[in-house]
């Protein structure tokens with residue numbers, strides 16, 4: 421529950437004011453039965469109308485005060501709990517933004533959404549309840565016990581047994597609830613994931629006629645949630661009637677014992693009535709405490725899930741070195757890396773190559789050979805296990821993560837555009853970017869024609885998921901966005917795969933014209949794209965199969981030659 425501490429500090433004044441009002445409200449409640457006893461014993465029994473009216477008015481006044489206190493504490497409780505919820509969600513969001521890739525791989529997005537919404541809502545409810553009933557129940561309960569004991573020590577013996585029995589029942593129900601509630605939250609995670617996956621691939625699901633399969637998957641998760649939900653509520657379903665039964669038996673016993681004491685003239689009628697009233701207050705408080713414990717148990721499970729986000733690994737920080745040159749040299753020295761969540765096999769193994777500042781490197785290799793992994797390492801999403809990467813001759817870990825990412829622009833394999841205008845998407849790295857730069861980047865990415873053919877040109881909207889653009893159009897906007905960013909290293913990760921060969925060539929030529937001295941890495945499966953680069957790196961199963969110019973590789977790399985033959989034609993027609 422440590423995560424509440426920092427927020428508690430911020431809201432402590434409002435929190436204490438609210439609890440003060442809760443305390444005052446409880447006092448008002450506690451006074452009622454004693455005044456009632458006076459009305460019966462001093463007013464009704466003595467037939468004194470003035471006494472009945474006097475105490476009656478006092479009772480009304482105290483009730484009114486109690487209502488005022490309750491209103492104030494409700495307002496304050498809402499303010500504090502909603503403010504806390506807003507702060508908690510903001511902090512969680514910030515933390516998730518700084519997640520290391522390993523953390524992001526580990527926590528599925530469906531689970532993160534549940535934690536950000538359901539679990540925080542549970543925490544908000546807990547904080548709200550803490551100020552509304554958490555203090556009220558113990559104060560009213562303990563106060564009632566003291567006043568009841570003062571009224572009749574003998575009847576208090578029955579009270580003691582009833583309260584003890586109820587406390588034991590609550591303890592057992594709490595133990596049973598915790599595990600079940602945690603399972604409910606994980607079932608919600610799973611359901612969210614199924615929904616999310618379906619929504620992301622909705623067209624594919626329909627195209628493959630897999631609706632039935634997806635429906636079944638959803639139904640299974642939905643049923644699982646239903647079962648776990650029922651199991652978690654069964655605890656309350658079983659225990660609530662038992663508690664009510666114990667409470668009713670207790671009241672019956674007090675009435676019975678009270679009547680015996682009354683006959684023996686050891687107690688007055690008003691006092692028995694007040695005792696029953698206090699007993700009801702005590703038992704209501706205990707029921708409230710049961711709710712508190714249920715909320716507490718649920719919140720404990722939710723808090724642990726929120727806590728997991730807060731302690732997740734963040735992007736590594738680094739040293740303080742700064743980039744000096746205009747373009748960036750890139751050196752890999754015996755670098756090996758395997759994904760923390762992967763099979764344990766190296767995604768890149770003992771990789772060494774050197775790319776001078778301003779040069780273009782093409783990385784080619786079959787699928788799964790480690791091409792994208794190289795990009796993630798250059799962006800410091802992951803750290804190499806052995807060996808090192810040098811940027812401008814300095815170990816990548818000696819720069820801050822922010823510096824490295826500022827110096828690199830990337831157009832990734834999975835094109836992702838954001839809802840907003842085309843201009844906003846291209847100028848995404850620098851919102852105040854001049855329209856001229858945006859248009860130049862669009863021209864270089866061969867995107868201007870289709871942008872201008874749209875009704876509102878650069879101000880045309882991109883809908884969520886960029887559903888109103890074709891695959892090739894999305895890729896071109898994504899390339900323009902990478903080009904427009906002021907960077908020293910440009911990485912295009914298979915980002916011209918949806919373009920025809922002519923447009924692909926035009927894009928490559930324009931990239932160099934746009935910023936001639938920018939180091940560029942082109943990741944590709946196409947030999948035609950790789951051929952024109954200053955250097956080509958051939959990867960296969962994470963290992964370097966060749967490195968050099970097109971001519972060098974045609975002589976020395978059988979993998980490269982095979983790729984060439986498969987894509988371009990027979991070797992005897994090849995001019996090396």
Ligand SMILES: Nc1ncnc2c1ncn2[C@@H]1O[C@H](COP(=O)(O)OP(=O)(O)OP(=O)(O)O)[C@@H](O)[C@H]1O
Pocket residue numbers: 525759761762763767785786787788789790791792793794833
């Ligand atoms: N997040 C990840 N967690 C675990 N393993 C991964 C992860 N990403 C990639 N891998 C594994 O690392 C290896 C290299 O993957 P990578 O994406 O770098 O290949 P690639 O050459 O870019 O492939 P493609 O051309 O298909 O994009 C593959 O075996 C892949 O299964």
